[in-house]
Amino acid sequence: MLDKRYQVFITTSGSEMQPERIVLSQTLVGMGFFSWGLEQRTPLSTAFARRQIDDCDYVVILLGSQYGEQSVSGVGYMHLEYIYAVTKQKPVIVFMHSDPEARDPSLHDATPQLREKFQEFRKLLQTDVDQVFSYRTLRDLEMAVRLNMPQMLERYPVTGWVRPQNSQSLHDEIDQLKAKNRQLEAEVGNRQVDPFLSLPKVSMHEVFSFEYRLHAYQDGNFKELKIQKQLTWAQLLSVLGSTFVNPTPEEFFSKRMNEYLNEVGLEDARIQMPRAHAVARAQMNIRALHSLKMQMRQNDWIMPSGRDDRQRMLWQITNKASKLMDSNLLDADRITQFKSAY
Template sequence: MLDKRYQVFISTSGSEMQPERMILAQTLVGMGFFSWGLEQRTPLSTAFARRQIDDCDYVVILLGSSYGEQSVSGVGYMHLEYIYAVTKQKPIIVFMHDDPAAREASLHDGKPELREKFQEFRKLLQHENDQVFAYRSLRDLEMAVRFNMPQMLERYPVQGWVRPQNTQVLQDEIDRLKNKLEQLETESGKREVDPFLSLPKVSMHEFFSFEYRMHAYQDGNFKELKIQKKMTWAQLLAVLGSTFIHPTPEEFFSKRMNEYLNETGLQDARMEMPRAHAVARAQMNIRALHSIKMQMRQNEWIIQSGRDDRQRMLWQVTAKAQKLMESNLLDNNRVFQFKNTY
């Protein structure tokens, strides 16, 4: 059995949650998790927290009875870390005190506006997340973590980290399964033709239509929107091309497209919600993502480039695609004038 480890980012309101944070971290370590997080926040620490969230497998929000210290924007650091984790589509689990009002007065925010923000943030977590669990004591918290974290692994499986000496076990199993598959295909005589070979090539100015979902925030509330969007293949190559300059795991097709939709989706959201001020959790239709990948392969813009040390399939843009990207033919003001001659 492989010895896997998972990295968990812990977000709390601050030092008043130190007893709970210590129990949480100790319990996670005992279960085989690596725990990260920051107790003291400053504007300079925000970038560091985001890098930790980028690298983690799961995010734990630990909420007591305080909204916590605020950033210069007026949004709490814990709230900002939550929003960033949502935009990065990290699996999130929330442990919150069942009765915040019963906690000691010193553990509450002093200002009425912060107490109001705490209540709003608590309701937001309960509304947006499926994995929310309450506790009353440190013992309750420990038991909740021990019971629910293994279920997170089942519901939201991730790659995790495997000890280097165990990677050979994975590779041997992959090789064995490949050989078995080839044997079965040969015996059945039903070796399938690569589906992308039947695709016609597309020109740069042609549109590709797809659907995606996202959360749009307006007047303190959010709504899940289903958006129909069109992009030219020139625009899609411009978005994805820079990500695959070097051999990059296949999962970055969805990560980059969802990041792009999070970055640009506010304009789409305002078609339905004119006062929307933020969007998050953009997620592109998985069939559309597969179509984009196959079409870019058919157009000879990307090629498979082996596997990394975690045995993930790698993709890389071709010299042909790099030439297009470097020629300024992907500029928005020239896309419709360009006629593909490749």
């Protein structure tokens, strides 16, 4: 196995986040990441921060209760670094305090204008970033990083950095893959195979089984649970359909499903933890999510609808799915609809 390392750019509002930044950096280093970032910003440091973002593999935003120091344009340096990371299509993950108002008053912005900008920026991240996780204590932050950074590697794979002494192993692996690819091409006669041809259509009452993880809270502690879930395809269409009435980025598949699992997860969690009183951070298995998207496309319920200005793939429900949602065909299997923020 190759010894890979990944570069992570950390952006925060400033010095008031120093304790969280230390925990984040130390946890990332222990997991094999290289962490970069600037704690003090000036107009001259902006170019250096952009070079670091250009060279990094992932961008981590650590948000507490401040918007932070602003540039001459009135936009915060942290906000500018986020915008630049998006334009460079860097995978972004956000760790934000779950209750900013509960933090010490000295950790808040001094003016109402900055506090308003902070709230707007926080809402922007919650809406636009696919991977957003909350914490309350430093221990929560460490656990959230340990749990979710490996999922970032799986969801957004990058080349990373390989130790020089392992470069020969990498070349050998590339040669083996090339040889295997040539063999496969010869076997299929260089034909392009549509992955949907081998995928049968499903009926509305058929059941889709999948795994998801979530944090369950009981007696002041939390435990990560693995839960096996079953939903009919009628239920899945009910959950996802309204999200894609208009062209919507692909990552909203996971946003909507995880939102729904957070809503219903308490009942699932109580099977293992009968006294659980709350759940959070539900994450559907990535492979199951991919299978879900493929099946919905194969059933002609969803179709690609171009790309947005950030070059994200957009999806939209088809007329067929829209008619199903408007008809009574889903009523027998329809589940409670949870209001989506999207």
